[in-house]
Amino acid sequence: MGKxxxxxxxxxxxxxxxxxxDIVVAHVDAAMMHDGMAQLVMNAFNEMDGKxxxxxxxxxxxIDHVAPSAYESFSEVHKQMRKFAFTHNARxxxxxxxVCHQLMxxxxxxxxxxxxxxxxxxxxxxxxxxxxxxxxxxxxxxAVFLSGKLWFKVPETMKITVEGELPPMIFPKDLILKIVGxxxxxxxxxxxxxxxxxxxxxxxxxxxxxxxxxxxxxxAKTGIIEPDEKNYxxxxxxxxxxxxxxxxxxxxxxxxxxxxDVSDLxxxxxxxxxxxxxxxxxxxxxxxxxxxxxxxxxxxxxxxxRVAAEILKGRHVKRGVRVIVAPASRRVYMEALKxxxxxxxxxxxxxxxxxxCGPCAGGHQGILxxxxxxxxxxxxNFKGRMGSSGAEIYLASPATAAASAVEGEITDPRxxxxxx
Amino acid sequence: MLGLGRAWKFGNDVNTDYIIAGKxxxxxxxxxxxxxxxxxxxxxxxxxxxxxGDYIVAGRNFGCGSSREQAPLVLKHLGIAAVIARSFARIxxxxxxxxxxxxxxxxxxxxxxxxxxxxxxxQRGYVKNxxxxxxxxxxxxxxxxxxxxxxxxxxxxVKKHRKLPWQ
Numbered sequence: 001m002g003k004x005x006x007x008x009x010x011x012x013x014x015x016x017x018x019x020x021x022d023i024v025v026a027h028v029d030a031a032m033m034h035d036g037m038a039q040l041v042m043n044a045f046n047e048m049d050g051k052x053x054x055x056x057x058x059x060x061x062x063i064d065h066v067a068p069s070a071y072e073s074f075s076e077v078h079k080q081m082r083k084f085a086f087t088h089n090a091r092x093x094x095x096x097x098x099v100c101h102q103l104m105x106x107x108x109x110x111x112x113x114x115x116x117x118x119x120x121x122x123x124x125x126x127x128x129x130x131x132x133x134x135x136x137x138x139x140x141x142x143a144v145f146l147s148g149k150l151w152f153k154v155p156e157t158m159k160i161t162v163e164g165e166l167p168p169m170i171f172p173k174d175l176i177l178k179i180v181g182x183x184x185x186x187x188x189x190x191x192x193x194x195x196x197x198x199x200x201x202x203x204x205x206x207x208x209x210x211x212x213x214x215x216x217x218x219x220a221k222t223g224i225i226e227p228d229e230k231n232y233x234x235x236x237x238x239x240x241x242x243x244x245x246x247x248x249x250x251x252x253x254x255x256x257x258x259x260x261d262v263s264d265l266x267x268x269x270x271x272x273x274x275x276x277x278x279x280x281x282x283x284x285x286x287x288x289x290x291x292x293x294x295x296x297x298x299x300x301x302x303x304x305x306r307v308a309a310e311i312l313k314g315r316h317v318k319r320g321v322r323v324i325v326a327p328a329s330r331r332v333y334m335e336a337l338k339x340x341x342x343x344x345x346x347x348x349x350x351x352x353x354x355x356x357c358g359p360c361a362g363g364h365q366g367i368l369x370x371x372x373x374x375x376x377x378x379x380x381n382f383k384g385r386m387g388s389s390g391a392e393i394y395l396a397s398p399a400t401a402a403a404s405a406v407e408g409e410i411t412d413p414r415x416x417x418x419x420x
Numbered sequence: 421m422l423g424l425g426r427a428w429k430f431g432n433d434v435n436t437d438y439i440i441a442g443k444x445x446x447x448x449x450x451x452x453x454x455x456x457x458x459x460x461x462x463x464x465x466x467x468x469x470x471x472x473g474d475y476i477v478a479g480r481n482f483g484c485g486s487s488r489e490q491a492p493l494v495l496k497h498l499g500i501a502a503v504i505a506r507s508f509a510r511i512x513x514x515x516x517x518x519x520x521x522x523x524x525x526x527x528x529x530x531x532x533x534x535x536x537x538x539x540x541x542x543q544r545g546y547v548k549n550x551x552x553x554x555x556x557x558x559x560x561x562x563x564x565x566x567x568x569x570x571x572x573x574x575x576x577x578v579k580k581h582r583k584l585p586w587q
Binding site for chain 2: 189
């Protein structure tokens with residue numbers, strides 16, 4: 001019987017002929033931990049009597065969640081992380097390098113056909129490049145650091161085919177919000193989601209990363225896209241040559257098929273307090289906003305910043321609204337500088353933070369007060385996620401976020417379409 | 421066998437931000453302090469009222485969202501004997517086992533009411549609702565996970581066996 005991409009990668013990495021439902025022990029190709037979980041990983045590593053990393057060059061240690069540190073407690077965590085990384089010769093990413101997931105992609109540790117684990121649920125992002133990547137806990141990460149191996153249950157695969165053509169001002173974020181709103185928060189639990197179809201094939205790698213990033217919001221173990229030319233040219237632009245990877249066989253066994261046609265798709269927004277509480281933007285237009293966040297592992301890449309800058313150019317952020325921009329990496333920041341995007345953000349009244357997670361996880365750089373409303377390009381809007389439990393978070397595309405920044409209320413970005 | 425304890429009832433999709441919010445996880449590194457904020461967004465007085473040996477009971481998809489292991493850790497630290505839910509999000513489920521917090525998948529979890537007295541037998545695979553005189557069947561833990569949980573978690577397993585379960 002044929003295999004899915006996930007079955008092929010887990011077969012390769014385990015040396016077994018693996019199918020959905022099997023439990024395999026597999027060699028991982030790379031592992032990442034960040035400051036939000038590092039203390040627990042390092043404690044477990046020490047308690048397990050860890051002396052050396054299984055392969056230091058495959059281990060990334062990233063400071064991004066509270067970067068620079070806002071608390072003495074986290075300054076201490078960062079201090080221990082530096083010591084750990086330098087003692088073991090791991091790859092180390094200092095404050096200001098960027099969001100862990102973007103850094104993993106830019107580092108070359110992510111490649112088509114690879115098996116990657118991270119101490120973060122959004123590790124599933126890397127599937128856009130044809131890797132099998134998934135989030136694991138801190139204790140398991142310590143075990144991976146020791147052995148380079150971990151057990152995996154081979155997931156069933158749900159196939160999502162996207163047809164039609166994305167209309168103007170409709171972006172991959174709108175598509176994935178629509179999908180999450182349909183599949184729901186537990187609709188893909190324990191499964192892999194494979195995205196395919198003409199819209200995905202036409203989409204650039206940066207947009208694909210936005211899709212796979214949010215697979216976990218449906219409970220999925222990973223999101224995955226078959227690698228192709230778009231994929232290889234993206235990796236080439238980062239300085240890596242890779243034309244390997246796997247595609248699903250025609251007779252592979254998928255557990256479920258879903259189809260979406262995007263030709264009539266409108267801008268979407270995930271309303272408080274659940275990611276699957278998705279509505280068309282028009283249903284909530286006019287809702288006053290206090291904070292706008294442009295960034296995160298979902299939407300902090302160059303493509304996203306271009307979209308937002310296009311709307312903000314020559315305009316000003318509404319009085320009383322603060323806009324926080326956090327490029328996903330130093331590389332993205334520098335490209336944005338070269339293209340003049342950072343100047344557009346500053347001119348229009350935005351605050352540009354250092355590369356990193358920004359306010360997404362509630363650690364710093366834009367904590368919400370009770371009663372405040374934030375529209376964010378990130379991936380979670382749970383009550384209290386970005387500060388007060390009395391605040392509200394709406395998730396949207398960079399275009400919708402930028403349009404809302406200008407108007408001071410949730411706004412359909414199609415109002416900013418250039419005429420002619 | 422886990423002894424008598426009261427049920428603390430929650431709904432569907434209880435995410436790990438609700439179990440322990442990012443604003444605390446990303447500022448407090450002391451587990452005693454951190455645990456005071458468990459479930460704060462959805463049950464503000466939970467950490468004061470819960471007693472050692474109590475159970476958390478929930479609907480579908482318990483522990484969805486972030487992979488933060490601090491989520492099962494604060495529940496264990498407060499003395500929660502087990503989390504009983506109709507279904508779990510996968511990372512939370514693995515994390516709980518790895519730190520030695522029993523997780524019980526039970527189709528009938530939603531029949532349990534707030535405050536019901538419960539008893540759980542992990543090996544024989546049942547939840548006994550003493551208050552309602554009912555016994556519910558539970559889905560057994562895969563043997564790979566039972567091996568880890570029965571040693572009190574992955575670190576304890578390694579300390580005892582001097583190897584990882586999969587080595």
